[in-house]
Each structure stands twice: as C-alpha cells, then as structure tokens.
Amino acid sequence: MTPIEIGLISVIVIVFLIYAGLYIPIALGVVSLVSIWLMRDNFTLSLNLLKIAVGDSAMVYSFATIPLFTFMGLIVSKAGLGRDIYEVMTMRFRKVKGGIGMATVGANAVFAAVTGSSIASASVFTKVSVPQMIAQDYNPRFAVGVVAGSSVLGMIIPPSAMLIIYSFVAEQSVGDMFLAGVIPGILLAIAYVGAIWFMGRYTPNFVGGRQVMDTEWMSKSEIASKTFPTLGLITVVLGGIYTGWMTPVEAGATGSLVALIIAVLRRSMSLKGFWEALLETGHITAAILFLITAASIYSRMLGLAGLPNQLQDMLAGNSASFWTIMFLYILLMIFLGTILDTASIILIVVPLFLPLVEAMDMSLVWFGIITVVGAEIGLLTPPLGISCFVIKSTLNDDSISLKDVFMGALPFALVMLLVLLILIEFPILSLALL
Numbered sequence: 369m370t371p372i373e374i375g376l377i378s379v380i381v382i383v384f385l386i387y388a389g390l391y392i393p394i395a396l397g398v399v400s401l402v403s404i405w406l407m408r409d410n411f412t413l414s415l416n417l418l419k420i421a422v423g424d425s426a427m428v429y430s431f432a433t434i435p436l437f438t439f440m441g442l443i444v445s446k447a448g449l450g451r452d453i454y455e456v457m458t459m460r461f462r463k464v465k466g467g468i469g470m471a472t473v474g475a476n477a478v479f480a481a482v483t484g485s486s487i488a489s490a491s492v493f494t495k496v497s498v499p500q501m502i503a504q505d506y507n508p509r510f511a512v513g514v515v516a517g518s519s520v521l522g523m524i525i526p527p528s529a530m531l532i533i534y535s536f537v538a539e540q541s542v543g544d545m546f547l548a549g550v551i552p553g554i555l556l557a558i559a560y561v562g563a564i565w566f567m568g569r570y571t572p573n574f575v576g577g578r579q580v581m582d583t584e585w586m587s588k589s590e591i592a593s594k595t596f597p598t599l600g601l602i603t604v605v606l607g608g609i610y611t612g613w614m615t616p617v618e619a620g621a622t623g624s625l626v627a628l629i630i631a632v633l634r635r636s637m638s639l640k641g642f643w644e645a646l647l648e649t650g651h652i653t654a655a656i657l658f659l660i661t662a663a664s665i666y667s668r669m670l671g672l673a674g675l676p677n678q679l680q681d682m683l684a685g686n687s688a689s690f691w692t693i694m695f696l697y698i699l700l701m702i703f704l705g706t707i708l709d710t711a712s713i714i715l716i717v718v719p720l721f722l723p724l725v726e727a728m729d730m731s732l733v734w735f736g737i738i739t740v741v742g743a744e745i746g747l748l749t750p751p752l753g754i755s756c757f758v759i760k761s762t763l764n765d766d767s768i769s770l771k772d773v774f775m776g777a778l779p780f781a782l783v784m785l786l787v788l789l790i791l792i793e794f795p796i797l798s799l800a801l802l
Contacts, residue, residue, distance in 0.1 A: 371407045375673025378403040382666075382716065383708070392712050393655075396662035400669040407672055421664035429617065430535070430542045431660075435653040436620030437527040440627045441483035442645040444601070447631040450479040450492040452594035458500070459586055466568035466575045468504060469514040470561045472497045476518035477525060477557040481602045482627070484527040486747060490519035490755045494762040507576035508768050510567075512759050513776025518560055519755045520744045520784070523710065525553030526606065527620070529656065530710055530743070534736040536660050537667070537718050541733075542616040543609050547801040548733045550606070552741060555797065556787050563783045597630045610801065663715040676723040690728070694792050697721060698742050705746020709754055713743040730795075737798040741788045748777040748784070 369377075378399050385395040397418070404414040444450075454475035461467035461474075475497075476489050483489065493515045501511035523530045526546035535542045568575045586594075605623040608614035614622060631637035670676055688696075697717075704713045718739060725735050747755040756773040791797055 369406070371673045372675065372678055374403050374407050375670060375675040378669065378673075379675070379716065379720075383704070386708055386712055392709075392715070393658040393662035396659075396666045396715060400662070400666045403669050404665075404672060407669075417668050418665050421668065422661050428536070431657070432617045433527070433532055433542050433620050434529070434656050435649050436617065436624050437484055437532075438529070438652045439645060439649040440527075440601075440605075440620065440624040441485050441488060442648055443624065443627040443631050443637065444479075444482045444598075445488050445492060446641055446645065447597075447627065447634055447636045449482065449598045449601075449630070450475065450489075451496050453478045453598055454493065454496050456586065456591055456594050464565075464568075465572070466510075466564040466577065468497070468501050468506065468577070469510065469564045469575070472501075472514050473518040473521075473557055473560045473564070476515075477521050477553065478598055478602070480522040480525040480528075480553070481606065482598060482623070484522055484525075484529055486519045486522040486744070486755055487758055489522040490515060490758040491762050493519065494759045498759075498763065498765075501577070502765075505576055505578045507574055507776075508765075509772045509776035510575050511776070512763070512768060512773045513778070513780060514560075514564070516748055516753070516755045516759055516773060516777035517780025517783070518557070519759075520747050521553055521557055523744050523747075524549050524556060524737075524740060526550065527616075527623075528740070530714065530740045531736065533656065533660065533663075533711055534714055534718065534739060537663055537714060538722060538732050538736060540736060544733050544802055545736055546606070546609055546616060548737050548798045549740075550801055551797050552737050552787070552791055555790070556741070556784065559783050559787050560780060563779060567779065597634075601626050601630065659711055659715065663719070666715065667719040670719050676720055679720060679724060691792075693724065693728070694738075697738075698788065701739070701742040702745055702749070705743060706749050708746070710740070710743040710746060713746065714739060731799060733802065734791075734795045734798045738788065738792060741784065741791060745781050745784050745788070748774075748781040750774050753777065 382395050382399050385399070386392055401414045401418055404417060405411050454471065457471035457474045458468055461471040464470060472493055476493060479489055479492065497515055498511045502508055522528070526549045528549060531545040531549055532542055534540070535545045564575070601623060604626055605619045608619045608622065609616055628637070700717060701713055704717065708716070722732070725732060747753055753774060756770065756777055760770045760773050
C-alpha cells in the first residue's frame with residue numbers, strides 16, 4: 369500500500385476505534401505508531417517520533433496554562449460563584465417572558481469566563497436553574513435546552529480547554545486564542561438571549577412559564593457581595609492577558625491564587641475540598657497531556673503520509689472556493705460531532721486542514737475559533753452530545769428523558785450554526801482584540 373492509502377485507512381480506523389469506545393489518546397497513538405511503521409518499514413523510527421512527540425508536548429512552557437486554569441475553575445465551582453451570579457441575573461430578568469432562561473445564559477457566560485469548562489457549567493446550572501424554571505411552570509424541554517445550549521459557552525469564552533488544545537495542535541499563542549474567543553463568546557450569548565426572546569414571543573408554548581407579579585429585590589450590598597468576587601477574578605485574569613501585564617501562564621497562576629483566597633474568605637473551601645481539587649486537576653491535566661501527545665504523533669503520521677498536501681491539491685485542482693472549503697469543513701465537523709467529542713474532532717480534523725488554511729493565507733487564530741464553535745455544536749447533537757448526557761445524569765427527575773434534553777437543545781444548536789456562519793463571513797469579530 370502507498371503512504372496515502374495507509375494514511376486514509378488509519379484515519380478511518382481511528383474514528384471507528386473511538387466510536388467503538390477505545391480511549392481517544394490510545395486510538396490516536398497506537399494507530400499512528402503502527403501506520404508510521406508500515407509506511408517506513410522501520411519500527412525504531414516510529415518509536416523515535418513518539419519519543420519526540422512526548423518531549424515536545426511535556427516541555428512546552430505554555431502547557432502550564434492547563435493545570436492552572438483547571439485548578440482555578442474547580443476552586444471557583446466549589447466556592448459557589450456560579451450560583452451567586454445566577455441569583456443576581458434571575459432577579460433582573462424574572463419578569464420577562466423566558467427571563468429565567470436569559471438569566472441562565474448570562475450567568476453561564478460569566479461563569480465560563482472563570483471556569484472554561486462546558487461540563488462544569490452544565491453540571492452547576494442543571495442543579496440551580498432547571499428546578500427553579502420547572503417550579504415556575506416552564507416547559508421542561510426548554511429548561512434543560514437552555515442549560516445545554518448555554519453550557520457550551522464554557523468552551524468558547526476564555527479560558528477554554530478547547531482553545532488551549534487547538535493552540536497546541538496549530539502551534540498558536542494561547543494568549544491570542546483567548547483574546548480571539550472573547551467577542552465570539554459574547555456574540556453567541558447575545559444570540560441565545562435574542563433566541564429566547566423570540567421563542568417567548570412567537571412560540572410561548574415551547575417556553576412556558578408563568579408571569580411573576582412581584583420580585584424581592586436584593587440590596588446593593590448583597591448584589592456587590594455576589595458579583596464583585598467573580599468580576600474581580602475575570603478582570604485579573606483576562607485583563608492581565610489583554611494589557612500584556614501577564615502571560616497566560618502567569619494569569620492562570622494569579623487567577624488560581626485569587627480564586628483560592630475568595631474560597632477561603634467565603635469559608636467554602638476545606639482542606640479536604642482543596643485536596644480533592646488538586647487531585648482532580650492532576651487527573652484532568654494528565655488526560656489532556658496524553659491527548660496532546662497522541663495528537664502530536666498523529667500529526668507527524670499525517671505529514672509522512674502526505675494526506676494534508678493531497679487534500680490541498682485535490683481542492684485546488686477542483687478550484688474550490690473559500691465557502692466551498694468552509695462548507696465541507698463545517699459539514700465534516702458536524703458529522704463527527706454526532707459520534708465524537710470536541711477534543712477528538714479538533715485532534716483528528718485540524719491537522720488535515722491546517723496546510724490548506726495556511727496556503728489560502730487565512731488566519732490560524734480565526735480558524736481556531738471557527739473550529740471550536742463548529743465542534744461545540746456536537747455537544748448538543750445526538751448520539752454523543754456530552755453536555756446533554758451530563759445534564760441528564762445530573763438531573764434527579766425521571767420525567768425528563770434524554771430525548772427531551774436533545775430536543776430542548778436543538779434550537780440552540782441552530783443558533784450556534786447561525787453564529788458560526790457570521791464568524792466565517794466576518795473574521796474581524798475573532799481578530800479585533802489581537
């Protein structure tokens with residue numbers, strides 16, 4: 369077999385193995401290792417490339433952003449900041465049709481800016497938002513759909529684990545990726561709020577809910593005590609990166625310290641909780657390092673096979689336009705999103721398309737935002753919409769089925785697709801802050 373044929377078969381085998389349930393890094397690493405061995409008929413070369421991939425992944429200074437931002441997110445979650453922001457937002461939006469849904473989106477957007485995790489957002493707001501919406505007679509499908517849709521903001525608004533993973537795969541600055549995610553993340557949150565208003569006005573039966581006549585308003589001091597810690601943390605982290613005072617690694621370290629101080633002052637952090645956060649940070653960091661190492665050897669295998677260049681030549685030979693390439697790319701990501709998680713999609717698809725994007729003189733930072741937003745649609749689509757599964761497993765309500773969660777999330781997946789098209793048409797939205 370030719371290297372091209374081996375490369376194509378290896379990609380198909382990797383997707384099949386992941387879909388069959390094999391751990392993603394093992395599927396990427398083992399298949400890539402065997403493929404290089406078959407292409408070069410040299411097992412020692414395969415091992416040497418694996419050794420280089422491990423060294424390149426572990427020794428990169430910016431990799432320190434992963435454990436630092438992960439630890440910060442875990443501390444913030446344990447400190448209950450998400451619940452506080454939600455309570456303030458709910459007070460402001462309660463009298464609007466679909467207002468609690470809008471409050472959930474707003475709180476999720478703020479929470480995302482200090483956690484960077486869709487899974488954490490889905491888990492937290494399933495507990496604090498869904499019961500309250502159902503108590504106000506909102507449609508259960510709408511209630512879980514809002515949480516599912518807004519939870520993906522955690523992977524777009526920085527700090528985001530997916531943006532970090534993309535930055536390693538595409539060899540881009542983590543700081544640039546973080547800044548590029550700010551406007552698209554805010555745009556998506558605004559689009560969600562607009563969609564909820566539209567649904568409340570034109571499809572009131574889907575939204576449900578009863579009108580609230582009186583609302584107990586919080587005092588200014590109570591609002592300040594619930595919002596200042598989160599806003600201060602966001603200012604320290606993103607403000608430090610944006611002004612250039614801190615590198616992403618330094619911002620992660622500073623944010624972790626500030627989050628820990630907030631948790632201690634709020635008396636929400638015990639020694640046991642601190643130890644659990646450290647252990648969970650270690651587990652997540654090791655898993656991501658394993659992913660990045662496997663993606664590195666996979667990229668080398670694709671390069672040896674010549675698949676990216678072959679794809680580039682094929683599209684160039686057919687005189688494919690910019691929108692044709694983007695259409696094929698989005699279609700591929702949405703299709704893979706039905707069977708794979710976001711990290712897998714980024715690790716498998718991005719190395720194939722990077723040379724093509726560079727040849728077309730497109731920004732790799734902008735391409736990263738397009739990739740993450742496109743891949744995040746998969747979090748809301750069956751059969752492997754991870755956010756939907758997290759919500760179902762967190763809910764203590766057998767009356768809400770997994771189908772209800774997916775159906776509720778569908779309108780928000782369509783809104784994401786619309787925002788994705790806007791981001792493709794107007795790259796300045798992703799690059800304005802750079």
